[in-house]
Amino acid sequence: MTRFSLAGLVTALLAGVASADPVLDLQNQGRPQIDAALARSSTCTKEKLQVRREWGDLSAGERKAYINAMLCMMSKPSKLDQTRYPGSKTRYDDFVVVHMNQTMTIHGTGNFLSWHRYYTWAFEQALRNECGYNGTQPYWDWSRWYQDPERSPIFDGSDTSLSGNGEYVQHTTQMGIPAGNGGGCVKTGPFKDMVIRLGPMANVLHVNPPIPRNPRADGYGDNPRCLRRDMSNKLSTTSLRPQDVVNLIVSSNNIGTFQDVMQGTGFGGSMGVHGAGHFTISGDPGGDFYTSPNDPAFYVHHAMIDRVWYIWQSLNFPSRQQVIAGGTSMMGWNSPPAKLTDVVDLGPPGIAADHTYTISQLVSTVEGPFCYIYE
Numbered sequence: 001m002t003r004f005s006l007a008g009l010v011t012a013l014l015a016g017v018a019s020a021d022p023v024l025d026l027q028n029q030g031r032p033q034i035d036a037a038l039a040r041s042s043t044c045t046k047e048k049l050q051v052r053r054e055w056g057d058l059s060a061g062e063r064k065a066y067i068n069a070m071l072c073m074m075s076k077p078s079k080l081d082q083t084r085y086p087g088s089k090t091r092y093d094d095f096v097v098v099h100m101n102q103t104m105t106i107h108g109t110g111n112f113l114s115w116h117r118y119y120t121w122a123f124e125q126a127l128r129n130e131c132g133y134n135g136t137q138p139y140w141d142w143s144r145w146y147q148d149p150e151r152s153p154i155f156d157g158s159d160t161s162l163s164g165n166g167e168y169v170q171h172t173t174q175m176g177i178p179a180g181n182g183g184g185c186v187k188t189g190p191f192k193d194m195v196i197r198l199g200p201m202a203n204v205l206h207v208n209p210p211i212p213r214n215p216r217a218d219g220y221g222d223n224p225r226c227l228r229r230d231m232s233n234k235l236s237t238t239s240l241r242p243q244d245v246v247n248l249i250v251s252s253n254n255i256g257t258f259q260d261v262m263q264g265t266g267f268g269g270s271m272g273v274h275g276a277g278h279f280t281i282s283g284d285p286g287g288d289f290y291t292s293p294n295d296p297a298f299y300v301h302h303a304m305i306d307r308v309w310y311i312w313q314s315l316n317f318p319s320r321q322q323v324i325a326g327g328t329s330m331m332g333w334n335s336p337p338a339k340l341t342d343v344v345d346l347g348p349p350g351i352a353a354d355h356t357y358t359i360s361q362l363v364s365t366v367e368g369p370f371c372y373i374y375e
Contacts, residue, residue, distance in 0.1 A: 023143050023245050023311070027374060030314025034373055037317055037366050044371035052307070052374050055138045055154045055162075055300060056145075063153075063160040065135055067190045070296055072131035074194070079351055087197040087214070087222045091130065095123055096198050096285075096294045098352045100219060103290045103330075108263060110326035110338020113309050114362040118344050120302045121370060122353040136372065139303035142240035142277055149280055150181065150231050154300065162296045163189030166229040166283055171207045173230070177279050177287065180232035183207055191296050194227040196284065199291035205230055205284050219290060227295065229283035239276035248273060249312045256325030258312055262305070273308065277301045307374045310365055321363045 038044060055063065073092040080088045080097060088097050099106075099119070106115040120137060127133040145152035150165050157164025166182030173179045183205060186192055201219040203211055205228065215221035238244075252258035264272025271279070278301065279287055286295035293299070313320040322340060329335035340360040346352040361368040 021144070022242050023141070023249075026246065026249055026315065027307075027311050030311055030317070031373075033317035034310075034314050034366065037364060038373075041364075041366045041371075043368065044366040048371045049366070050136045050372040052136045052139055052303060052372055054141045054144065056141075056152070057375075058135075058138060060160045062135055063138075065133060066127070066138060067160070067162070069127040069131040069133035071190065073126065076130065085220045087199075087216075087220050089197060089222070091126065093198060093294070094351050095119075095126070096291055097220065098347050099293045100198065100201070100290045101347060105329055107289070108326070108330040109328055109335075110259075110324045111328075111342060111344060111359055112259060112263065112326070113306075114359045115344050116302050117306050117309070117365075118357065118362050118369070119346060119352065120299055120306060121372075122346055123299055126352070137303050138300055139307050139374070140277075140297065140300035141304060141307075142236060142273065142280070143242040143245045146233070146236040146240045146242075148233055149236055150233075154297070155231060157188030159190060161189045162300065163191040163194075163227070164229075165231040166227075169207055171205060171230065173204050173282070173287075174206065175204055177204045177282060178232065178234040180230035180234065180282055182228070182230045182283065184228060185226035186229055191227060194296075195224050196227055196291075196294050197222050197224050198294060199223065199285055200288050201290035202288050203284055204279075204282065204287040211284050225284070227283075227285075229281055229286055229295070231281055231283075233280075235271060235276040236280045239271050240273060240280065245273060245308060249308065249315070252312065254325070255320070255323040258309075259326060262308070274305055277304070306365075310374055313363075322360055323363075324359060 074090050076091040078088045078090055078094050080094055085097050088094055124137040140154050149155055154162055155164055163186045166186050167184035168182055169184040171183035199214055199219045200211055212223055214223045248261050252261055262272050262274050264270045264275045278292055281297050285291040324338055324340050326338050327335035328338050341358050343356050343358055344362055345356045365372050
């Protein structure tokens with residue numbers, strides 16, 4: 001595969017002559033800096049190093065192993081107080097509660113990238129430690145399947161997918177999210193019988209009869225219903241193309257710009273790859289800001305978010321680790337600025353993670369608690 005310098009890669013993209021996978025080109029270009037960081041690491045070694053791969057590159061057996069581990073998490077009882085969180089019935093639900101609890105302080109904030117890196121890693125560790133999973137967290141490379149996500153091996157509805165789209169039903173959406181090709185219950189693949197209980201909190205999908213409201217205002221009540229998706233390529237073909245990912249990486253010269261472009265400028269403006277990925281899945285709970293981890297696709301999406309950050313960091317690794325920008329509250333425009341010494345806490349020990357770390361300890365995938373790379 002042809003290799004490009006950063007400037008050459010951008011020029012090639014604009015000229016329409018870039019390689020078949022320009023995102024991978026960037027990843028490979030930054031790999032020597034990751035290898036150098038690994039050699040200096042005080043906690044990660046080549047012997048312990050884990051490799052995360054794209055769903056389409058996994059064998060059928062590897063995909064089924066991941067799926068079975070997720071189903072295992074959905075079968076294990078919750079560790080949370082059932083009086084406080086009656087809608088959390090399983091270990092899988094516990095992770096959703098963790099995200100719900102902190103939603104307003106982990107999006108549009110300085111800890112967005114580090115918090116979600118730790119959260120996704122913690123879920124990966126739970127799959128391994130509680131359900132015997134021997135693999136790593138796969139990722140969904142949107143730029144690889146952007147033309148037709150529903151036909152990708154991730155969402156084609158086969159027994160080696162994360163289930164397909166929801167059945168088509170008449171529906172509308174809100175907040176500027178385009179209506180997709182589904183809206184109904186997911187009826188194919190390993191998660192066709194999945195029961196969603198938490199939320200909804202910020203539902204963008206409107207169907208008839210309507211999705212039932214949660215019996216509690218905080219969304220933690222027991223509200224059983226089916227998994228719904230409303231997938232299409234309406235956002236993926238405008239915001240998740242190879243050139244969109246490459247442009248995000250090579251045009252962001254500082255962490256503030258990188259985060260802002262990644263997360264988008266809000267509804268009515270650029271969606272960003274973060275929002276476009278979520279709303280390519282959409283539905284209930286995939287399109288719900290608070291409860292989106294209740295869709296099994298959440299984790300492959302956020303592994304890709306983490307991969308894009310990893311690539312951006314790797315292209316100037318010494319200067320792109322201990323950097324931070326943004327506040328500490330999404331809705332608090334005058335919230336205190338985030339600091340590298342701020343603590344990332346996933347809640348009570350034993351629920352999602354047993355330790356807390358500062359942001360500065362979570363900025364490298366080969367330091368702190370982490371020991372993984374992307375291929």
